[in-house]
Amino acid sequence: SQQGEEDPQALSIQEGENATMNCSYKTSINNLQWYRQNSGRGLVHLILIRSNEREKHSGRLRVTLDTSKKSSSLLITASRAADTASYFCATETQANDYKLSFGAGTTVTVRA
């Protein structure tokens, strides 16, 4: 079973709107990472947030982490057509087992 699960599975928004997706996980983590994947290509790293951090920003991206609820959210502000992609959260558990466990992803479509 997967450690992380994203919600919603799919999201369709108008250009300029904000997009929010959530990730829940099961076991305690060292860090949580968000990745983007365009149309079956390789994954692109967006943000890494460690377990002792609550919020991080990168450009139009804002990630929050609530370890008490075992959840994280990714907010994309002022979306653009180029943001159309699948977004995955990935966690490294405190087992330090040298692997990332990925969620099923959220597919975001930005309409022009």
Add this chain to the structure above:
Amino acid sequence: KAGVTQTPRYLIKTRGQQVTLSCSPISGHRSVSWYQQTPGQGLQFLFEYFSETQRNKGNFPGRFSGRQFSNSRSEMNVSTLELGDSALYLCASSWGGASETQYFGPGTRLLVL
């Protein structure tokens, strides 16, 4: 700095054959991880190598194996291919492992007929 490269990009094999995929990490990166991506199972961890040592292996049958060379390049091998092995195989490199940003290659798309 050159990114992670994977070869070949596309591959068609028949059941029972074997296949070897190659991954060249970013220069200086010593950790290489492999993932299998399918529509049904999503992204599944295969294995991770650091300085030629396998530190973890995912829940895959023994037909899936890998290795890492002294220059950090890595290969994975799948023997006795099954239809269900059709997938996008992604490798990722980093300095030290999953605690850090992973840099992914474009993937090798394998189709087993």
